[in-house]
């Protein structure tokens with residue numbers, strides 16, 4: 229089986245060059261994330277970046293409606309935004325949030341894992357791995373301002389950040405709920421959760437596919453702070469000040485010290501992990517389970 233094209237090749241084939249604020253904000257000069265004037269937002273169709281270079285950070289807003297499901301194109305755009313900010317010395321931090329009301333992310337895009345061929349599954353999984361590795365190991369401070377429900381792959385993305393602020397709305401549950409779909413959280417999803425909440429909580433949460441409402445997410449340590457919904461971004465900004473006050477090289481090396489062993493586990497077995505995923509997701513029983521789950525999502529509307 230031909231394993232995935234590299235993410236950079238994928239990037240070239242999928243993405244238009246950087247575009248200035250597509251959609252409603254096109255061509256406008258918006259206030260920068262930290263309130264600075266005259267700094268233009270930039271981004272790609274599904275990721276809006278509001279830079280505040282004077283304050284050293286940017287707000288990255290996910291906008292892949294209706295539910296910010298992590299499609300291949302969306303993953304690629306997130307990676308490009310991250311790369312762009314990482315390669316600009318003006319930026320030391322990112323606040324990751326959603327532009328889709330009430331939804332942070334519905335996780336991996338089920339349409340990418342259903343009814344496609346093995347080459348596509350491999351390409352998709354390589355992009356999922358890449359997203360996790362890049363966010364998990366980013367030298368930037370990454371804080372997630374979680375302003376909506378946040379399932380599975382979306383939760384993984386938030387768990388890869390350095391700090392999580394969650395809006396206090398009982399509808400905004402978050403967790404790795406893979407087992408509810410009849411699938412399994414891969415070992416590196418599991419490791420990321422264990423590193424955040426500890427082994428016992430992770431064991432129970434993963435087996436039961438638990439989605440934690442804000443108070444419980446805070447109690448188990450899945451998030452670091454719960455604040456009223458209209459204060460998620462400002463709370464993330466306030467928290468950032470503490471992180472940015474630490475000498476960058478010391479903080480970055482410490483982050484790497486803490487996270488590299490976990491990332492290395494995947495890096496050592498990356499191709500095998502792709503092959504496992506492709507084998508697993510191609511099974512008739514798994515495909516059937518995903519179709520049933522998708523059907524249930526659609527039926528709940530009727």
Ligand SMILES: CCCCCCCCCCC/C=C/C(=O)SCCNC(=O)CCNC(=O)[C@H](O)C(C)(C)COP(=O)(O)OP(=O)(O)OC[C@H]1O[C@@H](n2cnc3c(N)ncnc32)[C@H](O)[C@@H]1OP(=O)(O)O
Nearest residue numbers: 297334335336337338339379380381412504505508525526
């Ligand atoms: C040997 C071991 C080897 C191991 C190998 C690995 C195994 C595989 C690992 C795979 C890991 C998977 C990770 C994932 O992230 S799977 C995705 C999990 N996500 C969910 O369970 C969330 C599903 N969505 C919802 O619960 C709701 O949509 C949500 C609460 C987020 C929002 O509800 P709301 O009522 O606002 O919106 P709708 O439900 O009506 O949804 C709107 C439309 O969006 C579609 N949708 C929703 N979620 C997804 C998704 N994740 N992917 C694709 N599409 C999605 C939904 O069907 C609606 O579509 P239509 O408008 O067309 O009906």
